[in-house]
Amino acid sequence: MNAEVRPQSIAAQLVVVPLLLVVWEGCVRVLGVSADKLPAPTVILEVIWELRVSLAGAVGTTLLEAVIGLIAGTIFGILSGIVFSRSRIIERMFLPYFVGSQAVPILAFGAIIIMWFGNGIASKAVIAFYLSFFPVAVNTLSGMRSVGQDEIGLLRTFGASSWTILFKLQLPAALPAILTAVRLGASLALIGAIVGEWFGATQGLGAVLLTAMYEYRIDYLWAGIVLTGVTGVVMYGAVSFIQNRIAWWHAEA
Amino acid sequence: MVAKINVKNISKTFAAGSLKVKALEDANLSIKSGEFVTLVGPSGCGKSTLFNILVGLTPPDPGGELHIDGKHQPSDHLLGQVAFMPQRDMLLPWRTVLDNAILAAEIDGVPKRRARERANASIERFGLQGFEAHYPKQLSGGMRQRVALMRTFLFERDLMLLDEPFGALDALTRSLMQRWLLEVWEAERRTVLFITHDIDEAIFLGDRVVVMSARPGHIKFEIEVKLPRPRAPEVVTAPEFIELKRQLLGIVEEESLKAFSAMNRPLLADAKS
Numbered sequence: 144m145n146a147e148v149r150p151q152s153i154a155a156q157l158v159v160v161p162l163l164l165v166v167w168e169g170c171v172r173v174l175g176v177s178a179d180k181l182p183a184p185t186v187i188l189e190v191i192w193e194l195r196v197s198l199a200g201a202v203g204t205t206l207l208e209a210v211i212g213l214i215a216g217t218i219f220g221i222l223s224g225i226v227f228s229r230s231r232i233i234e235r236m237f238l239p240y241f242v243g244s245q246a247v248p249i250l251a252f253g254a255i256i257i258m259w260f261g262n263g264i265a266s267k268a269v270i271a272f273y274l275s276f277f278p279v280a281v282n283t284l285s286g287m288r289s290v291g292q293d294e295i296g297l298l299r300t301f302g303a304s305s306w307t308i309l310f311k312l313q314l315p316a317a318l319p320a321i322l323t324a325v326r327l328g329a330s331l332a333l334i335g336a337i338v339g340e341w342f343g344a345t346q347g348l349g350a351v352l353l354t355a356m357y358e359y360r361i362d363y364l365w366a367g368i369v370l371t372g373v374t375g376v377v378m379y380g381a382v383s384f385i386q387n388r389i390a391w392w393h394a395e396a
Numbered sequence: 397m398v399a400k401i402n403v404k405n406i407s408k409t410f411a412a413g414s415l416k417v418k419a420l421e422d423a424n425l426s427i428k429s430g431e432f433v434t435l436v437g438p439s440g441c442g443k444s445t446l447f448n449i450l451v452g453l454t455p456p457d458p459g460g461e462l463h464i465d466g467k468h469q470p471s472d473h474l475l476g477q478v479a480f481m482p483q484r485d486m487l488l489p490w491r492t493v494l495d496n497a498i499l500a501a502e503i504d505g506v507p508k509r510r511a512r513e514r515a516n517a518s519i520e521r522f523g524l525q526g527f528e529a530h531y532p533k534q535l536s537g538g539m540r541q542r543v544a545l546m547r548t549f550l551f552e553r554d555l556m557l558l559d560e561p562f563g564a565l566d567a568l569t570r571s572l573m574q575r576w577l578l579e580v581w582e583a584e585r586r587t588v589l590f591i592t593h594d595i596d597e598a599i600f601l602g603d604r605v606v607v608m609s610a611r612p613g614h615i616k617f618e619i620e621v622k623l624p625r626p627r628a629p630e631v632v633t634a635p636e637f638i639e640l641k642r643q644l645l646g647i648v649e650e651e652s653l654k655a656f657s658a659m660n661r662p663l664l665a666d667a668k669s
Binding site for chain 2: 293294296297298299300301302303307311312315316318390392
C-alpha cells in the first residue's frame with residue numbers, strides 16, 4: 144500500500160509539528176524578534192482564539208467555495224476526460240483550448256468573474272472550478288488511455304459493450320490517476336477561492352488576509368496564514384483518505 | 397456428427413503500409429464436441445492470430461468460413477460466443493478473487509448475486525477456497541492463473557480457447573496445473589482448444605495434437621493421442637507417449653527451423669506488395 148498512509152510515517156510526520164513550534168517560539172523569545180516581523184506561535188494562537196468566531200466563519204466560507212469549485216471541477220474534468228477518450232476528433236478539437244485556458248493566469252480575468260458571478264460564493268467557486276478541472280480532465284484521459292488493448296479485447300470476448308468496458312474496466316483503471324489529480328485540484332481550488340476573495344469579498348480567509356494587510360495587523364495576518372495552511376492540509380488529507388479507501392491498488396499499477 | 401467448430405480456409409494478411417505479412421494461409425481445423433485439442437507450432441506461426449479470429453477480435457480475410465455447431469458465423473457474431481483465456485491472466489487489481497472469477501459471467505448478464513453463488517459453489521474445485529476475498533496481487537502466479545481459468549469456466553460456453561495458460565509458470569507448478577486442468581475438464585467435458593509451446597504438455601493434455609506450420613500458418617499435421625484417461629503423471633514414460641513425442645518433435649523442429657531461417661531472411665521476402 145501507499146507509503147504515505149502507514150501509521151508510523153504519519154506519527155513521524157506529526158512529531159515535526161510540535162518540534163517546529165518549540166524552535167519557533169524559542170527563537171522569537173531568545174532573539175527578541177519583534178511581533179511586527181514574526182509573532183511567536185503562542186501569540187498567533189491567542190489571536191486565533193480571540194477571533195475564533197469570525198475566523199471560523201471565514202474558514203467555513205472559503206472551504207465551502209473551494210469544495211463547491213473542486214466538486215464541480217472534478218465532475219466536469221471526469222466527464223470531459225471520458226468524452227475525449229471516446230472521440231479522438233473531439234479531443235483534437237477541444238483539448239488544445241483546455242490547455243490554452245490554463246495558460247491565461249486567473250489574475251488576468253478574476254475581476255471579470257466577480258462582475259459576472261457577483262460578490263458572493265458563486266464567483267469564488269467558479270475560480271476554484273477553473274483551476275481544478277484541468278488536471279482532473281488530463282488525468283482521466285491518460286488513466287483511461289493507459290488500459291491495454293488486450294484487456295479491452297478480453298472484455299469484448301465476454302460480449303461487453305463499449306459502455307460496459309467504460310464502467311467495468313476503463314474508469315476503475317483510471318481512478319487512481321483521477322484521485323491524484325483531485326488531490327492536486329484540492330490545493331488549486333483553495334488558491335482559487337482565496338484569489339477570488341482578493342478580487343472582492345467581505346468574507347472568507349482571503350478577506351481576512353487582505354484586511355490584515357491593509358490595517359498592518361501582522362498578528363491577524365499570521366492567524367490567516369496558519370488557518371489557510373490548516374484548511375489546505377485538511378482538504379488534501381481528506382482527498383488522500385478517500386483515495387486510499389477507494390483506489391488503494393495503485394501501488395500495483 | 398456435426399463438429400463443434402469447423403474452420404475452413406481461414407487466412408489472414410496484415411498490412412502495414414505497403415508491407416504485407418501473411419500470418420495465416422488456408423487454416424483448416426475441425427473439433428468435435430467435448431474434444432480436447434492441443435495446438436503446437438513455432439513462435440510467430442500465427443497461433444494467436446488464429447485465436448483472435450476464432451473469438452471474433454480479428455476479422456479473417458474474405459474467403460474463409462467459420463462454423464459453430466454447423467452454423468456459419470460471420471466474424472462480428474463471434475464475440476461473446478467463445479470462452480477465451482489469454483496468455484496473461486489480466487485479472488483486475490481492484491476486484492477480489494471471487495469478483496474477478498465472475499467478471500465474464502457478470503458481463504454476460506448473470507446477476508451479480510447469482511454469479512457469486514455459482515462461483516462460491518465451484519471455488520473449491522479451483523483450489524481457491526479461503527482466498528475469495530483476496531486481491532490478485534496477494535496471489536502466486538499459479539493461483540492467479542487458476543482465477544483466470546475459473547473466470548473462463550464460469551463464462552459458460554461449450555467452446556473454450558486457452559492460449560498458453562501455463563506458459564509463465566515454473567515446471568513443477570505447471571505439471572500440477574496440467575493434472576488439475578484435466579480433472580476440471582473431465583468433470584464437464586467442454587470442447588477445448590489449447591495452445592502450447594510444450595510438446596509434452598500437448599500430448600499429456602490432448603485427445604489430438606495439431607501442429608501449425610511456420611508462417612504463413614496452416615495446419616501441417618495432426619495426430620490422435622490414444623492414451624487412456626484419466627491420465628496419470630507416469631504416462632509421460634509410456635512407450636506410446638515417447639513414440640508420439642518422437643514424431644511430433646521431428647515435425648515441430650522442422651517448422652521451427654523454417655521459422656528461424658525466415659527470421660534471418662529479410663522480412664520482405666514473405667511479402668507481396
